Amino acid sequence: MTTASSADHPTRRDFLFVATGAAAAVGAAATVWPLVAQMNPDAATIAAGAPIQVDLAPIVEGQDIKVFWRGKPIYISHRTKKQIQEAQSVALSSLPDPQPDSARVKAGHDQWLVVIGICTHLGCIPIAHEGNYDGFFCPCHGSQYDSSGRIRQGPAPANLAVPPYAFLSDTKIQIG
Amino acid sequence: MSGPSDFQPSNPALKWIERRLPIFGLIHSSFVAYPTPRNLNYWWTFGAILSMMLALQILTGVILAMHYTPHADLAFKSVELIVRDVNYGWLLRNMHACGASMFFFAVYIHMFRGLYYGSYKEPREVLWILGVIIYLLMMATGFMGYVLPWGQMSFWGATVITNLFSAVPYFGESIVTLLWGGYSVGNPTLNRFFSLHYLLPFVIAGVVVLHVWALHVAGQNNPAGVEAKTEKDTVPFTPYATIKDAFGVSCFLIFFAWFIFYMPNYLGDADNYIPANPGVTPAHIVPEWYYLPFYAILRSIPNKLAGVVAMFSAIIILCFLPWLDSARTRSSKYRPLAKQFFWIFVVVCILLGYLGSQPPEGIYVIAGRILTVCYFAYFLIVLPLLARIETPRPLPNSIADDVLAKSKGRAATAASVMLAMVVAGSLLVGGTQTAKAEEGGNAPPAQAWSFSGPFGKYDRGSLQRGLKVYKEVCSACHGLSYVAFRNLADAGGPGYSEAQAAAFASEYKIKDGPNDQGEMFERPGRPADYFPSPFPNEQAARAANGGAAPPDLSLITKARSYKRGFPQFVIDFFSQYQEQGPDYVDAILQGFEEKVPAGVTIPEGSYYNKYFPGHAIKMPKPLSDGQVTFDDGSPATVKQYAHDVTTFLMWAAEPHMEERKRIGMQVFVFLIIFAFLMYFTKRKVWADAH
Known part of the structure; x- marks a missing residue:
């Protein structure tokens, strides 16, 4: 029993850490997108x-x-x-x-x-x-x-x- | 933190670098192993929030500078083009403009936190003074940034603020001329402000490095105000402080995003959507909210030089705080009197901010003087006196003891957090109150707009009808010069196809040239052309309209507003009400009345309008029933016309509003999930620390 619960605990923790890290990565990527996309020609230039x-x-x-x-x-x-x-x-x-x-x-x-x-x-x-x-x-x-x-x-x-x-x-x- | 680090990277490449430049050791000792008091509360996360804001402001600012033109004739237009045409330009501009407010909001919390917990006291005097220098640099940077869009408030803000220096005896005029680079605020002023606005954030970043250095030498203060003595008092910066700061930052981002995506103009002034006009001063010059307390102090003193001196003293006095408050106990938690006076001081600052936004007349002037005295009395009388007469409560022996005793004091902390939130909230919204006095207009009735609220969208039918009203009626006198025909086919617009937009454009005659013979010629409009203005220049417009030039309508729904009043403007923040402009425009169009009420005199050549400030408007009643026929069977009434053309003009002023709200919702869902994840991660990490 003891072994099972102590093995179970780090797994849940790892999942949380991975989920938070993944969310942060998604957020960072989504933030970078407009910061880079702004360098493309603007609508007036294209027109x-x-x-x-x-x-x-x-x-x-x-x-x-x-x-x-x-x-x-x-x-x-x-x-x-x-x-x-x-x-x-x-x-x-x-x-x-x-x-x-x-x-x-x-x-x-x-x-x-x-x-x-x-x-x-x-x-x-x-x-x-x-x-x-x-x-x-x-x-x-x-x-x-x-x-x-x-x-x-x-x-x-x-x-x-x-x-x-x-x-x-x-x-x-x-x-x- | 002190002495060379014993950190050794295991990777051979990093080891090679580390022997030659011990940068990893520096990072490790400063941001990983660095011991941080274990009892820090969330007010301490504002340091990290401010670092993020500085980085974000520099990043968005550098990007905006790629698209901005620092020229008196082009600056206003270039800002509009950023918002309309640059990919995500509206987002970047909102981030930068609201970011400035958020930066100040965070810095005020950071400063009040330092004040409350005595973070300026020995041995942190230099740390505190560096902070005051950063604050001064921020004020200069913020002011010069506000000038760059070259709207009416930009121009007149620049005029008023630079004129502060004319108060300097003997050299005043020369200094002001030097600042302007001319006989008045003009293109040279704009150019140098742009240059300095680009430079100063990097100077701030440099001083921030010194600030953090000083912090890491003295060590962080903490809510108990006792120094860390043993290892039990501290936790390593990473992961404990890092994760807590990250959680604080993610919560702050939610607050920030509310402004970026839903209330981008809430903290701004409608007058700044009117291009700078050196010939007309707006009725009430008001600085941005974060300068208002000092502006109130300036206006409280009836002498020019003394007013300017008082205003600068109000900031400079902060540098002397470590010596004015000589009490040995740092944290106000253990200073029963200082704690009360601190909160009184916070209220004084907020009230000064409110007064700064009000017209300088009557009771406001008297209240301003009383509060100015209170402001200085806090530093010059209260703090020195308290240091001598106050008996502090017993301090905990160590930070570890403080953490153990924390559960007892939780209720009081919660109360102070609540109070601080209320105070911070009103500080924020207090600033939005522009000092527009009653100008003799009635408040326009609030209308139901399809584009209001977080899910608001433009009504396509209304946009198309509004375009028809503009084309058949308004365009005879009013330009729409920031809207191109191609925009009619843009997503989130009136919903025409590109072919329809091109056909619409071809009905217009556009002046082009010169041709090979050097002559100007007319050709049919193309999608890339902008709506032609009815008059070739402002003088012609003025001459044809009895001396009053009809304003361009591209931004009219953003450039007009009316006073919402307390507490309405607080409610507006939460209800996302931001349709003052459309309400006003709609009301003006319907506000013409034949019968002038008794007691109102309308001069020759003007007309009575119920909602126009002062009631005498130069524009004759533009719309009458049956004037425009709609294909879709909508009623041909002035009410319908006014509603449709206002909807159209709101779109003309903000063509990307639907995108803004749509992306806003996505960002909100993400940020809330992320903040929850951060919270639980933080709890898991900190579970080890207790």
């Missing part, structure tokens, strides 16, 4: 990141513009015949990040290249119409992109990203 529409009509061949979407510069290039030809004819096997030009533009809109103008190396803004590939040149660390925005030379690991966009008409796109 401001809604899709934007861009009129392409004023952009002449060979010209490019920079628009901002979600704080990122988006290059919209009206490519020349030469640029399109260069982009399409390059051998995929020679590319560090192989991707055909057709996967980077919308079908039937070959003349329009829409890319996020942020170097995939460390986030600088490449300069358009510079470098050896008729595309972009990043002045920070010398990455060079071609007329399809693909990485050709330099430390950047990947092609310039294509943002989500769609043609609303032949002269209007919606980014986002």
